[in-house]
Amino acid sequence: MLQAQQSSTTVAVFGLGYVGSVTAACLASIGHRVIGIDNDLHKVQSLNAGKAPFFEPGLEEIIAEAVESKRLSASQSVAGVLDEADVALLCVGTPSERNGNLGLDQLRRVCEGIAAVSANRAKPLIIAVRSTVFPGTCDDVVIPIVGGLPGVTVVSNPEFLREGVAVNDFLYPSLLVVGGHDADAVAKVAGLYAALPVEACLVTLRTAEMIKYACNAFHAVKIAFANEIGALSTELGVNGIEVMDTLCRDNKLNTSKAYLKPGFAFGGSCLPKDLRALTYRANRLDVKIPLLDAALPSNHEQLARAIQRVMEYKGRKIGIVGLAFKENTDDLRESPVVTLVEHLIGKGVDLRVFDPHISLESIYGSNRNFLLNAIPHIGRLLQSSLEDVTGWAECLVLTQKPSAAALESVLATGLPVIDLVGLGLEAA
Ligand SMILES: NC(=O)c1ccc[n+]([C@@H]2O[C@H](COP(=O)([O-])OP(=O)(O)OC[C@H]3O[C@@H](n4cnc5c(N)ncnc54)[C@H](O)[C@@H]3O)[C@@H](O)[C@H]2O)c1
Structure with missing residues (x-):
């Protein structure tokens, strides 16, 4: 476990779901003073009692310790608790709407709640959006609600943790991204994580928002790719696990930065020909491989x-x-x-x-x-x-x-x- 260093920063975490609870508890464990805010009474009571509001390995211990050390507390109401905060991390849900669009109601409501109690704010406040939001959301939804408040700046600080290993992912991050229009605010939010073994990527506001989607899309494409190669291998009497294990042994061209830069279409004597042969054979074998089928049309x-x-x-x-x-x-x-x-x-x-x-x-x-x-x-x-x-x-x-x-x-x-x-x- 990382050593807690007492910090002078007070962080308000809005939304105590999977992301917010882990964020709140882990930030407290590395020395910050954290106040969690959620309109769900059960989650607030649970946190204040030193208990995790849901099952997540290691979370209960870290919450108990943080509450015991008085670095972590929770509240149902924003009034009165925001005055002391230097940073507000927004971790509310952004669920899918019926048409697939991103639901921003929770985010809007939190911003309106902050605006309602901050008109005469004396202390500067950085609002960092940790929820997954589409590029442009901070500029078009968050800033219009809170941007005019005295001393308030907005940054994007997307979360990359995975449920089931969330505490470990938070404390040993694979990536830390902060983006915004105000370099001081970006640096201050990156500084919250200074005790963690990761180098912050400081980017523009919209890049920070987009990176989260690029990462999740990449993970989904990787899984679908491995599964399609596995399915086709099985049909061909080949061990797909051995194929993919061997593919991953190539860290120069396969599991590397190679071919991961937007540029021109591919061509040449190999990639189009071999993709055609692979998809032709899969079709004849009645193995559906829509991801691989889509590579040539995507190139076109x-x-x-x-x-x-x-x-x-x-x-x-x-x-x-x-x-x-x-x-x-x-x-x-x-x-x-x-x-x-x-x-x-x-x-x-x-x-x-x-x-x-x-x-x-x-x-x-x-x-x-x-x-x-x-x-x-x-x-x-x-x-x-x-x-x-x-x-x-x-x-x-x-x-x-x-x-x-x-x-x-x-x-x-x-x-x-x-x-x-x-x-x-x-x-x-
Ligand atoms: N779950 C994950 O593994 C994961 C990982 C990375 C990013 N994300 C993203 O993080 C965000 C949060 O995800 P989650 O899984 O923690 O969601 P969640 O639904 O578990 O938690 C959201 C919390 O926000 C609270 N809330 C809603 N409106 C509120 C308000 N006005 N004031 C205070 N609290 C309010 C809800 O009561 C709930 O406890 C989403 O955008 C999600 O896409 C999730």
């Missing part, structure tokens, strides 16, 4: 978005930098750039193309045949130097990661750049 959508972005520059001379399906290869098989270029040609866009590894003079073998016979209309647009493109174009499209020198040349032109790779360049 990414390509369609790229085409749309470039088409917004209609009427201008467009320079395409990169033709192969990725950097450092001359392989044109199933390159999404070929599809992009063909589409733009079809729409009458004025184009020139450069790829450092593809030129009519030096390319040979199947790629030369492909270029000359299958896509001669693109071959005609190929330039032998980057300058031939940058000196002519009114807008540049980066389709693969350029070398440092090429990127420098591109940026030096001052031309608008459509960055399909995810280099973080903004289209001017």
